Amino acid sequence: MRSTFPSTAVVDFLGSEIVPDYETAKVVILPIPYEATTSYRKGCENGPASLLEASHQLECYDEELDREVCFDAGIFTHTPIADTRNGKSVSAEEMLSVTQQTLKSLIEDQKFVISIGGEHSITAGVVQGYRQGYQEPFTVVQIDAHGDLRHEYEDTIHSHACVMRRIVNMGLPTVQVGIRAICQEEADLIKEKNLTVFRAREMAFNLDWIEQAIASIPTEKVFLTIDVDGIDPSLIPGVGTPEPGGLNWYSTLTFLRRLFESKDVIGCDVMELAPVVDSVVSEFTVAKLTYKLIGYQALSKGWIKQ
Numbered sequence: 001m002r003s004t005f006p007s008t009a010v011v012d013f014l015g016s017e018i019v020p021d022y023e024t025a026k027v028v029i030l031p032i033p034y035e036a037t038t039s040y041r042k043g044c045e046n047g048p049a050s051l052l053e054a055s056h057q058l059e060c061y062d063e064e065l066d067r068e069v070c071f072d073a074g075i076f077t078h079t080p081i082a083d084t085r086n087g088k089s090v091s092a093e094e095m096l097s098v099t100q101q102t103l104k105s106l107i108e109d110q111k112f113v114i115s116i117g118g119e120h121s122i123t124a125g126v127v128q129g130y131r132q133g134y135q136e137p138f139t140v141v142q143i144d145a146h147g148d149l150r151h152e153y154e155d156t157i158h159s160h161a162c163v164m165r166r167i168v169n170m171g172l173p174t175v176q177v178g179i180r181a182i183c184q185e186e187a188d189l190i191k192e193k194n195l196t197v198f199r200a201r202e203m204a205f206n207l208d209w210i211e212q213a214i215a216s217i218p219t220e221k222v223f224l225t226i227d228v229d230g231i232d233p234s235l236i237p238g239v240g241t242p243e244p245g246g247l248n249w250y251s252t253l254t255f256l257r258r259l260f261e262s263k264d265v266i267g268c269d270v271m272e273l274a275p276v277v278d279s280v281v282s283e284f285t286v287a288k289l290t291y292k293l294i295g296y297q298a299l300s301k302g303w304i305k306q
């Protein structure tokens, strides 16, 4: 078991199990090890490397889908962008700009991109890339403990606690799932704009939330952003701002499978993993979640040949 943070050397998702080839890959994993505004526990800049390292322990064979999904999909791991590790300074503007440009070019190459962070503020740049790459409207579906709807936090509008406000201000519809920590300003905005929010407290006693959430999405196309603190911290303790009462593993997977089969998911991100020294639970769980996203997309797009 590793006892220190992962090295900065790039390792491929799933490692030696797959032959990385950009041309034939349908899926690109894009590491964005950027951290600047996290407000409590630090370390999400180490999220991507720990996820990639942990992914080497995944079985290629997905027992739910009865396939070695990685061979149907082809998975290419991009070099990291907006890297703040080892004290490197990257401004929020630079991070947003390089993220947006990288996404735009990967979308032009028709790749299904899973961006892995890094702090949640990165998602504003990712979503801008999709706005440039797609003419049609899309909904941003967010799994998160937090609303992230503040206008500004700790003197910056580029805080991870403000990312969904940036997206609402872009004029995109949003559906927020797993929410259980918001401030007065966010509660007021939700009412004022009549935002669609599925609260963890209500989801716990309403088994129909999955179908209701899918039905509430107003567009065919969806961008999915997963802040991993939306999942219960007993499953993923390695986050910066843990909140009790999150989604459990199988409801998460059931929701995601339904989402991918009923909507056209144009891209996703998996953010805010901040590995814990001497435990691999968080990064392994997030690596597995990432591979499930690839599997559900493969199923939905017919990449899996029966």
Ligand SMILES: N=C(N)NCCCCNCCCN
Residues within 6 Å of the ligand: 039, 146, 147, 148, 160, 161, 162, 241
């Ligand atoms: N998206 C997030 N992770 N947001 C975290 C917000 C932290 C709010 N602390 C409030 C403390 C006020 N006393």
Ligand SMILES: [Mn+2]
Residues within 6 Å of the ligand: 144, 145, 146, 227, 229, 230, 241, 272
């Ligand atoms: Mn969060």
Ligand SMILES: [Mn+2]
Residues within 6 Å of the ligand: 120, 144, 146, 148, 160, 227
């Ligand atoms: Mn968040």
